[in-house]
Amino acid sequence: MKKNLLLQLDADPLPSAFDAVVAHDAGADALIARGGVTPADVRGQVYGLLFTRGIPDLKYSAAFVGGSDVAVGEALFTAAKDSFFGPFRVSVMLDSNGCNTTAAAAAAKIRGAMELAGKKVVVLAGTGPVGQRAAGLLAGEGAEVVLTSRRLDRVEAACRAVAERFGVTVGAAEAADAAGTERALAGAQAVLCCGAAGVRLMPEALWSGHPDLLVVADINAVPPLGAEGVEATWDGEERHGKKLFGALGIGGLKMRVHRACLARMFTQNDLVFDAEAIYATARELATS
Incomplete structure (x- = not known):
């Protein structure tokens, strides 16, 4: 069984410890945390995920965009999605400063x-x-x-x-x-x-x-x-x-949603957890 690997892209100099803890609790076996990331850095980091595993195994790799600056996070999120082509893609989630899950x-x-x-x-x-x-x-x-x-x-x-x-x-x-x-x-x-x-x-x-x-x-x-x-x-x-x-x-629901979205990213390689997708998960969990 392949290990679940999560690439954490954070614009802050030090990647968020909070996001790292939630990632491990959600099933990430290993975390590749990058701090001080700019949009220009993203493609190379994402390619590291795409080209090291065969296409059937890409579902075991995913990317999470965090950090305290939401505007920069959105730019990193866009850059990550723009790095994908054909079947070479991984699931990705944006939650800078907890904006989408909250x-x-x-x-x-x-x-x-x-x-x-x-x-x-x-x-x-x-x-x-x-x-x-x-x-x-x-x-x-x-x-x-x-x-x-x-x-x-x-x-x-x-x-x-x-x-x-x-x-x-x-x-x-x-x-x-x-x-x-x-x-x-x-x-x-x-x-x-x-x-x-x-x-x-x-x-x-x-x-x-x-x-x-x-x-x-x-x-x-x-x-x-x-x-x-x-x-x-x-x-x-x-x-x-x-x-x-x-x-x-x-916040109790927010944390459940955060963990659930991260866990689901390791089930397939083409999920995009933006505000709408995260909200769909929140609606589901709020009634369960």
Whole structure:
């Protein structure tokens, strides 16, 4: 039996220890970790995977793109895919800074708690990689998604990026203060807090007494939490007639999804785990 080999491509000088641990837990027998990788470096590294094993055995090799810089990770991911030709390809996954697995897990939790088609979902502080991906995935389910930021120009740019990447339209709202957040949440059935660690986005009084909200989710695990009154450990806890998901509740699914996608890459040599493919896995695992 061939050993499962994972090539870890990381733009940071030191490859992520977190990604390495998850890779081993997911079934990688050996990890080839490369740090400080640029797009120009990728083809040679991928060719090392392609030309050392026969075509039937390429399913035992795979590539994972990580690192803390999502934009650079996307460039590395594209370079990896562009290195493939004919039957010479291996499965590849992008999850720089956990962007795809976190967004997929959050979206899957919300989807499992309510019907999304035609419902308004607000992604607070959603201009970053996780917020944009979650918005795209939720809009793909038929939700009316609104992104917020403290600056209107920034959130409008993020909405254009979501439209370009996911082919969906999402709305923009400025939420520079509590009043702006309250306006953005008018008529919303779900809210996902995607702000920076330790930044409160929504007081408990706002969501607890909201007449329409059914789901409140928050990816921030560092106090003060994004949604006041939502404990990080909650995974569908019910309070005030709403289902509540904290960062660790979402994170449990995120870790399952991360490991499952890595394990599946060693079953065939042509899987591409982008945001959509990772979300499909999250949807499956969220119901199991």
